[in-house]
Amino acid sequence: MALILVFFGFNLLQAEHVNNTIKNNDSQIQSLKIQIKQINDKISSNKSIWLKKYTNFAIYNQIIADIEKIKKELKNLKNHKSADNSKINTLNHKLETLERQEELLQEYKTNPFKELIEKPQITNIPNISNPIAIIGGISFIKNLENQKSILKKNQKNLESIIKDLDKKYFLLQELWEFDKSKEILDQIRQNQSKKLELQSAQNILNTTIDIYSKDSDEVVARLKLQIKNQIFKLIYIGLTVIFTIALALALKVFVRRYIHDNERAYTASKIINFFNISIIILILLFAYLENVTYLVAFLGFASAGLAIAMKDLFMSVLGWFVIVLGGSVHVGDRIRVSKDGSVYVGDVLDISMLRITMHEDVTLTTYLENRRAGRIIFIPNNYIFTTMFANYTHGGMKTVWDGVDFTITFDSNYKKALSIASDVATKYSRGYTEITRKQLNKMRDKYSLRNNNIEPKTFSIIESNGIRISVWYQTNAYATLTIRSTISGEIIEKILKEPDIFIAYTTTKLIKDGTDGFGNKTVKTGSIEEEKD
Incomplete structure (x- = not known):
């Protein structure tokens, strides 16, 4: 019986050891898997x-x-x-x-x-x-x-x-x-x-x-x-150039001090500048002109200097490309060019590689400013970059806004004057208004046009000598002065027929015949009729 008990206890201990070993192995396996x-x-x-x-x-x-x-x-x-x-x-x-x-x-x-x-391959070593x-x-x-x-x-x-x-x-x-x-x-x-x-x-x-x-x-x-060698070489050349410049300045001081004739002093100064620049160029040539490649480079710099000296010519050629490719100006367009205070308005006759040829027409500008017309104006193409260009007929447009201004007295019926001006302007601009409307509709595909109100506009503005009436209307870009003359004449005719509208203008009138100087017009205020004195 004792032997059986001993054997049974030994088996229990061995089983427990095996279980502990298995647990330890599982723990190690789990730890290894986590690390992996x-x-x-x-x-x-x-x-x-x-x-x-x-x-x-x-x-x-x-x-x-x-x-x-x-x-x-x-x-x-x-x-x-x-x-x-x-x-x-x-x-x-x-x-x-x-x-x-x-x-x-x-x-x-x-x-x-x-x-x-x-x-990596090391190629193209400079x-x-x-x-x-x-x-x-x-x-x-x-x-x-x-x-x-x-x-x-x-x-x-x-x-x-x-x-x-x-x-x-x-x-x-x-x-x-x-x-x-x-x-x-x-x-x-x-x-x-x-x-x-x-x-x-x-x-x-x-x-x-x-x-x-x-x-x-x-x-x-x-x-x-x-x-390193090039830096030292550049320093030596720089010092030499500075020395030549200092020598030239010293010679100029000597010339100014001992040559009292201004013309001779100026000539001597120019000769000193010429020799100074020539010496500097020779120094640079002998320093860096080692083969034909550098000669080509030198000629390139010389060409660049020539291009700078003739920049207007080259800019005119470039301007021709801009004008032709951009389409801002065409032959037959009416343009306005301003330069140094002078203004020219006319029609483009020709566009060459160097200039635009324009025929000056009789316009409001020639009437107000130039008092000359019929001239042939030659406009360099480079002006397209530096000068104000206005094209009255760009994009197929044949009309422009124009206006007529006149002043009436403060006691005039300004509303009736506005109505007269509007009616006359509408009468003569009706056809141009329709043309403008159609053309603006076509231009909306290319430009952002927001204000499409092209009907005649009238304004009344208080001035020091009366009420200024301003009427604006669409007119032919090639005949603005003619239509302005017609509209102005008809407005005056209608206003002179009105008893309560008086044109205001600076004048002195001496009255001796007992009239009021206004054609004996009467002004009705309410039910009271007053004689104009």
Whole structure:
């Protein structure tokens, strides 16, 4: 009985030990899985170009394996007597899809990291032989340093990824001791495959960085030496130029002090300037004119100086292109040009590459300002950039706003005067108003036209000598003065017939015949009729 009890107790102790061991193993397995998950999350969150390249490489290999598998399956199905056509069609469709994907990922077939590990070529190394080339040399050095920085950044990122893969490998090895499953074995193989690919790329990248660093350092050292030489050369040339300028100034002072004839002193000063500029040009030529290339550059600068001296000519040619291509002015348009206080209005006769030829017409401008007309005006095309141009007939417009102003006395019936002016203006502008309305409707496709009220407008404004009546109307752009004359005459005729409207004007009238000087007009105020004194 005692032996049975002892045996039973021993079994209980052994079972308890086994349970504790299993619990400990489960705890370790869970801890290892958590650590592996943390590393996987870290690798996944690392948006590295290396991982993206490797992922595409792995996808390409998987696609190749799937293609081979489908091809074998299709071969077996076709050799089978009772072939399943539906399944064959499905597999063919999958095969076509995978083959298209294979074409897209073809660059990852052999070397997925080619762009990252290939040594950059150092080409087009500048030769710094003048001060202008210094800027290009400094820019080239910065590009080399940036390229080296990118390579080292990729190297550091790759080292970090490989370290994480090493940690993951050791954790998977520990997990394998507890869990001999196929899943863990596949993870170990995948991890090692990725690690081997990245280590191979790392070895090549280290060699690339070493070689590129030596090459770029050599180029940078040579460029820095050239830059240093050019800076010292520029300083020497600058000092020489300053000396020549100082000498020229000293000679000018000498000339002013000892030559009292102003004309001779002026001539001597001009000669000194000429020789000074010539010496400076010769210094620069001998310093930098080492081959034909610099001669061409010198001629280019000379051409630029010529272009500056003849800028008006070149601007006129450019203005011709603007006028022709922009369509702001056409032959036959009526334009208005103002320059230095003079205003010219007329019709465009011709537009050449250098100038606009205009025939000056009799207009309100010639009546009020010039008192001349019929002249041929030549307008340089460069005026389109610097001078006020007004086109009365742009966009097919044939009409413009014009107006007539007159002043009546304060005791006149201004409302009746407004009505008369409006009626007369409407009578003579009715046809032009309709033309304007149609043309504005066409122009809305090109321009933003908000105010489309083109009916005659009348205004009454208080002035110091009476009430000014202003009437505005649409009129022919080519005959504004004629219509203004007609409207003015008819307004005067109608106003003179009205007993309660008096034209206000500055005049002195001596009355000796007993009349009031206004044609004995009477003004009715209410029921009282007063004689105008």
